[in-house]
Amino acid sequence: MRDIHHTPGAPSRRTVLGASLAAAGTGLLTACGADSPPRSNAKPGGYVAPDGPEVAEAERERGSGPVRTVQLTAARTPLDLGGGTTVTSWSYGGELPGEEVRVTAGDTLALTLANHLPEATSAHWHGIALRNNMDGVPGVTQKAVAPGADFTYRFTVPDPGTYWVHPHVGTQRDRGLYAPLIVDDPKEPLSYDKEWVVVLDDWLDGVDGSTPDKVLGRLRGGTRHRRGGMASRMPMGAESKLLGGDAGDVAYPYYLVNGRTAKDPSGFTARPGDRIRLRIVNAGGDTAFRVALGGHRMTVTHADGFPVRHTTTDSLVLGMGERYDVLVTAGDGVFPLTALAEGKRASALAVLRTGSGAVPAADVRPEELDGRLVTADRLRAADSVALPSRTPDRTIRLRLTGGMATYDWAFDGKPYSPDQRHPVREGERVRTEFVNTTSMWHPIHLHGHTFALGATPGGPRKDTAIVLPGQTVTVDFDADNPGLWMVHCHNVYHAEAGMMTVLGYRAP
Template sequence: MTGDETRRGRARLLDRRAFLRFSAYGAGAVGLGAAGLSAGCAAGSPTAASPSAVALDYIRPSDPEVAAAEAARAWSGREASFALQAGVADVDLAGRVVRTWTYGGEAVAPTLRLGKGDRVQARVANALPEATTVHWHGVRIRNDMDGAAPVTQEAIGVDGTFDYSFVAPDPGTHWYHSHSGLQADRGLFGALVVEDPDDTTGADADAVLVIDDWVDGLGATPDEVLAALNPALAGGHHGHGAETPAATPAAAPTPSATAAAMVAGGHGDSVPLGGMTQHVSYPMHLINGRPTADPAVVEAAVGQRLRLRIVNAAAETPYRFAVAGHELTVVALDGFDVQPQTADAIILGMAQRADVLVTVRSGAWPVVARVEGRSESVATVLRTPDARPLRELPATIAELDGRVLLESEMRPADSVVLDTREPDRDYRIELIQAGDRYVWGMSGDDVGRLVMKQGERVRITMANTTSMWHPMHTHGHTFAVPSYGGLRRDTVISLPGSELAIEFDADNPGEWMFHCHNAYHFEAGMTANLRYIR
């Protein structure tokens, strides 16, 4: 990016909070003080004086088109009822007790299971000290249940409740998490598995593995990490994240010093991800809410064809995943079947999921997720009943440096291929950063006018002009990646210095977020909205 291009990009940047206020239908000029930039408007966004602001007839989350789309979904006739309470809890991380925010008192929320076409009835009670929501990631649900406040609903206030009700039309491995500030970088997330009655993988059983990077209570909070990255973006959360006081507390670094050290120790390097992998070096990594010192063991029978449903729920960390002594057969990505391919290891960006099959061998086998481009890792155990427990888990295994299967090499199963047609709307955006400051955004004439009508085919080409990769996610829609043979995903990696197009059918009316799923890039401004019009 040239100097002039950088200056033009800076004038168009919005921090996430300002963008959400701006995009809620009453568009107007937005100050960028929170990002440390001059005031301006999103590129291409209609202002109060713009004729397009009057001419476009937007479909809102409460409009009848949203209810009609929900009524058209194939309901199984079954209901799946869940109750979630978001609250403050003390969590034991291998002997280190931290106070954090959770659903249900553990470092990862319970896995929710239901069948294809079931209606979810989920009551969420908020016992946190601030407002919250729940986003059902990867599920094409009705717009007013998406959980992206203030775009699709009002946030659930302190001591309030909200009843989420929607049909889950797509089988696969999905997840749910808070979509309020950096709450998901605590313990407010869990796996959501929608069972497929027509599953063709031949799996005998499955196990869910949720991988996460953890900081809350280990000398800093996520909001303090954001403040260390860019003080102008500090979220102002207080009163949580501190370790539970001990009878004789040991000396510990101040949270701000810990957060600064985490930022100073980041910057891994990965060839598959095009260079720098992250800005934050996390003090702990977890699988199913447990660190390596206290693993959540997966039990399986010898010879069993086991389906591992892997979710990267991290805020800022990509992982390379492998199972010692076993070959992985990848059968699905983000809930969509792929043409099966084998590998020793796979890489998952934040919010991405993969389903892999392993034929279980007798023994106790390390299952390792290593931070991509760095040496830190987390491990658990795959163990058969006849095996002795492992005394110690390794930080790495040979398979991690074997054959790695990248998403660009995978292809969709015939059953999920999106039909080929010319797009009715063809948009182009740039992913940008503001010089050496921690401010990220989207630029270009199309950013503020990503509109569509029901039934249209939409193409969005992302030109990544930044120095980093970005896991880009669409709410309410899944897309095909033409350059990957039409691979279906809801979160795809955009590599630095490259262009990547996604295509989807506009079949879910309302207003939807489209953003980078690096939680800190999102907070720093890399987000836009997809809006339906009549």
């Protein structure tokens, strides 16, 4: 496992090694797909290349544990959402969510993605501090995997926790292309009887002709106020106090837990008194979920895969891309796990069953949803993963800009281009300030690193942070994973509109 307590600031062996190899830093990216045209190499110079020697050296330092071989097939298939609702969509292995990928920290994951889709795709390992050329971002870290081609992602998985995989191409992840990625801790400090992976999603693909691309087209075209058919996906007045106002851009026909609608929810069976670890993932495209388990309090143990000081709460809110692990002690009976689509007047449901009782109503609203709610800024990192206190060497300030009217979401008013670079240097402590000048909240995600939330020491380690309208969120991280890394809003429509950019390690 990677030692996250390494001495900050000390030049690492790879910094030194890399210097002599800098000239080789513009090497070709891994090619794939028989019919792919040769890649243009007109990239900004002076940066570590995703397949450069610094990246290879960082990977060597992570070690190479047992190889776990996994096959993942992306294909267009029918999906049964329950309650007689079947859609045709794109998914992994014809299942929703895709079958869980499970490894142990230190393992080498060798996952072959077979693309049976009509479009090029990729796999991104959300939250994992992996080698850069396996991060799955076409145009930056690899070529997209062409239809009919396959690509093997091979990397050491350094940290235990709850992660997930999804494509990093267009609006594909607002179809059914997602699966949990669970990394077991070989020295798991928590004791529990059962584990329940809970994946939340908002769903529109294949419903009355909707596709994510058509929705994006409508959002860009400003026809959101029209009524009927596709236009009804564009809500007016999705409001949430918790999110500081406008809650989302899209009214989805369905909200799902583990691929099922609330009318025909998925269930989880345990015994009364069992300690259950829930691993909750928000795989949605444009929906924050407020989650509570009726009749239970939850003890938050992890945020975005990394441990936090245990904190008891009644409910949690998850922006898109966020994960929380919680422990509950199961009561006796049948209990609703409700995921309220925050501000959208709808909810998703799963059921915990430890005894007899009727399935809760689809729209059940446990009182815990309105009880104590712990937000990420109230959590503290567990001592084992707290980022050591250090003065930042560099501060990157990113203004979140844009709005609904012209659908021009961006950083600093500049729509995304894969050639953008916000420079950092390996070994630096980097502070990033996300200044939200828009009238909407954004869940901002950094690839390849787990930052500390907040400018004061001891903030929870996360890779995705909710930035409310008018708010500035500060995060600190150690630049210890060379490469080119995306920073973007995890609202799939905001990201596609342009709220993405690239953080680049300067070549040594």
